[in-house]
Amino acid sequence: MSGCRQGAMGAQEELLARAAGASGAGAQGLSGAADRGPWDRLSLLRRLVLELMRTDGPVFDSWGDMTIPAGVEELRVYLDYLLTTRPPGPLPDHAAADLDLLLSAEAAARGAVEAMSLPTLASTHGVPGLLGERVALWHGELARLRADAVVNAANSRMIGCFVPGHKCVDNMLHSAAGPAMRAECARYMADAEAADPSRRDTGEPSGRAVLTRGYHLPALYVIHSVGPMADRGQGPNPADRALLESCYTSSLDLAADIGMNSVGLCSISTGAFGYPKRWAATAAMDALARWVVDHPHSPMRIVIGLSAQAELNAYEQALAPAP
Numbered sequence: 001m002s003g004c005r006q007g008a009m010g011a012q013e014e015l016l017a018r019a020a021g022a023s024g025a026g027a028q029g030l031s032g033a034a035d036r037g038p039w040d041r042l043s044l045l046r047r048l049v050l051e052l053m054r055t056d057g058p059v060f061d062s063w064g065d066m067t068i069p070a071g072v073e074e075l076r077v078y079l080d081y082l083l084t085t086r087p088p089g090p091l092p093d094h095a096a097a098d099l100d101l102l103l104s105a106e107a108a109a110r111g112a113v114e115a116m117s118l119p120t121l122a123s124t125h126g127v128p129g130l131l132g133e134r135v136a137l138w139h140g141e142l143a144r145l146r147a148d149a150v151v152n153a154a155n156s157r158m159i160g161c162f163v164p165g166h167k168c169v170d171n172m173l174h175s176a177a178g179p180a181m182r183a184e185c186a187r188y189m190a191d192a193e194a195a196d197p198s199r200r201d202t203g204e205p206s207g208r209a210v211l212t213r214g215y216h217l218p219a220l221y222v223i224h225s226v227g228p229m230a231d232r233g234q235g236p237n238p239a240d241r242a243l244l245e246s247c248y249t250s251s252l253d254l255a256a257d258i259g260m261n262s263v264g265l266c267s268i269s270t271g272a273f274g275y276p277k278r279w280a281a282t283a284a285m286d287a288l289a290r291w292v293v294d295h296p297h298s299p300m301r302i303v304i305g306l307s308a309q310a311e312l313n314a315y316e317q318a319l320a321p322a323p
Contacts, residue, residue: 041105044098045075051095052082081164083179084171088159088186091179103178103216110176112218113140115147115262115303125319130292131285135302137319139312142169142305143176146218148260149211150305151251153268154224156203158185158210167308169266173222177215181222184212207246209254219264223251227269236275244269244280245287252291255300262301267311277314285318 049068069075083099091099115136122132142150153169155161160182161171174181188210193199203226204210210224225247228240236244247268255263265284269275288302306312 041102042072042075044102045072045079048095048098048102049075049079049082051092051098052079052086055092055095056082056086077165080175084160084164084175085162086179088179088183090183099178100216103176107176107216107218110144112146113138113144115145115264115301118301118303120301121319127319130296131289134292134298134300135288135304137304137312137315138306139309140305141172141307142219142264142266143172143217145264145303145305147262147264147301147303148219149221149223149255149262150214150217150219150264151209151247151266151268152222152224153266153271153273154185154204154210154226156206156226158189158204158224158226160185168271172307173217177217177222180215181212185210185224188212207243207250209247209250211254211258221260223254223263225251225268227273227275229273230269230275236279240275241279241283244275244283248284248287249291252288252295252300252302256295256298261299262303264303264305266304267306267308267314270311270314277311278317281311281314281318285315 046068069078090096118136118138120133120136121127124137126132127135138145142152150173152173155170160174161168163171165171189199189204192204204224206226206228208225212222212224214220214222227247228236228243230236230240248265251265252263267277267280267284270277270280284304292298292302304315306315
């Protein structure tokens with residue numbers, strides 16, 4: 001990885017000042033962000049990295065000497081590493097403004113897919129009844145879905161994935177939403193632990209639903225739900241399946257209670273939690289089928305958004321007619 005090696009904090013301060021000067025006026029209005037060229041994005045990324053290094057000094061001091069990447073894409077990966085591993089907490093004002101600028105521009109570049117525009121299972125798979133009318137299967141990332149809410153497959157800590165570059169839904173949604181969502185989740189957990197000190201050890205229970213804002217996501221809100229962790233040796237048991245189904249029904253109940261009209265779902269527990277994808281897809285579809293029957297007058301458009309081909313294949317198999 002090419003770059004300039006930085007040692008003393010004075011050199012970091014010098015580079016920080018140089019980056020700020022190169023970008024012209026620091027954080028600018030969003031209207032100008034999308035039109036700025038590669039050099040402006042480079043300056044913004046460099047300024048963010050250096051500001052985090054300066055304000056989170058004790059963390060970075062433990063790393064020893066570091067190499068700051070020189071290229072735009074390398075810097076963006078490096079920034080993602082810093083943010084993914086950073087504990088919940090406020091960013092410095094200038095860094096927060098710069099990061100808002102960056103995330104807003106990146107969201108605009110990714111574009112958004114309207115939940116209500118996606119064809120339902122009735123037209124794509126010939127599924128009859130309310131399930132076919134109300135549910136859509138979409139091969140795409142929930143970070144691009146414009147809906148009232150998207151569902152995040154959270155872990156019991158509820159503050160996101162801390163593994164840089166991990167392709168789980170939890171990490172992708174937190175990365176696109178920005179660190180403010182991690183901070184809101186942390187406040188929720190602090191309140192929950194204050195009310196019930198045992199939660200410090202057990203974390204968030206499986207099968208429930210917790211609402212936060214969506215921040216830089218196209219979705220207005222994120223519903224976080226912790227799925228069951230399957231025993232990789234024996235496979236999921238009936239209790240695991242009941243908890244997995246509860247993740248979906250609890251999320252939809254919460255969305256309906258608030259008056260939402262569209263929700264994007266993900267494949268819960270099928271990553272690091274080890275739930276077999278085919279079994280998870282069947283459990284999810286059974287839960288959705290019951291939910292739409294129990295809520296016949298709900299206008300909810302339910303989008304199952306899957307970015308991994310293996311997960312999509314599992315849902316295709318679950319939807320296939322019995323031989």
